[in-house]
Every structure is written in C-alpha cells, then in structure tokens.
Amino acid sequence: MNEVKIVYWSGTGNTEQMASIIADGIKEAGKEVSLINVSNANIDEILKEDLIVLGCPSMGNEELEESEMEPFVADIEKSLSGKKVALFGSYGWGSGEWMESWEERMKAAGSELVGEKGIICNEAPSGSDIDELKEFGKIIAESM
C-alpha cells in the first residue's frame, strides 16, 4: 500500500479542512494520499487497504452523520479486524462524546487505532490544531 485513503463526510467544511491538513502531514512524510468524500467511496476499494483514515463531525446527538457516514461505517466495520484505523472530526458544543463512542466501536470491530485516539477540533481547525493534525498525518504515514 503506497497511498493513504482518507474517507470523510463534512457538511460545512470543517472536517474537510482537517482532512486536508492531515493529508499535508502525510505528504510531508513522503507518502501519497487521496481525499475521498464518503459519497464517492467504493467500499471494496477501501477495504483493500490495511490502514483506513476516517473523518466525520459530531452530528445528531453526538452521532456520526446518519445518511452517508453511518451506513458506510456500518458496512466496513464487519471487515476491520486486524486493520489500522485513524479517526478525526470536528464538533461544536459537545465534549467529544461522539468520538469516544466511535473509537470504542472501531476497537470492538477488531481494528487498532492509529495514535490510540481520534483527533477532534472545535469547529474549524486553527492555531495548535494545525500542528496536531499535521503530526497526526506523519504518525499515519509512519504506521503504514
């Protein structure tokens, strides 16, 4: 696997910005990356990878976005055993509960979380978020 695939959902662009900064970190670490909106994601292609990067903001009441991301995650989680998964997403007013549930769900599916935790940003990434996201990209690239 030479290319990292980042699959994300983003309604107002904050999680998409996070994806783009993580991608910069991956590229700086010398790996190729593709950013895939979940609406264009081919599950069979994604599941060929040993490492999958997933992004989604907190929606509903501390949930994944229900019309595209939730069905996608429900599909791939049957086949995540032994794979590495990296998670990220933006939130508004909560305290990140959706990410904690998502982490537990991915671990219960048998995957190993890259960096042990998902990366979360309040609304759009700014300030120290940028460095943290780039560093996450490097950790992802090094864990391939």
Ligand SMILES: Cc1cc2nc3c(=O)[nH]c(=O)nc-3n(C[C@H](O)[C@H](O)[C@H](O)COP(=O)(O)O)c2cc1C
């Ligand atoms: C319908 C809806 C539900 C949301 N639910 C939550 C929530 O439960 N907890 C939270 O912290 N933020 C919640 N938010 C705020 C978003 O997570 C936040 O604005 C985020 O930055 C959006 O990311 P995006 O620009 O990638 O879509 C919600 C936003 C919308 C539109």
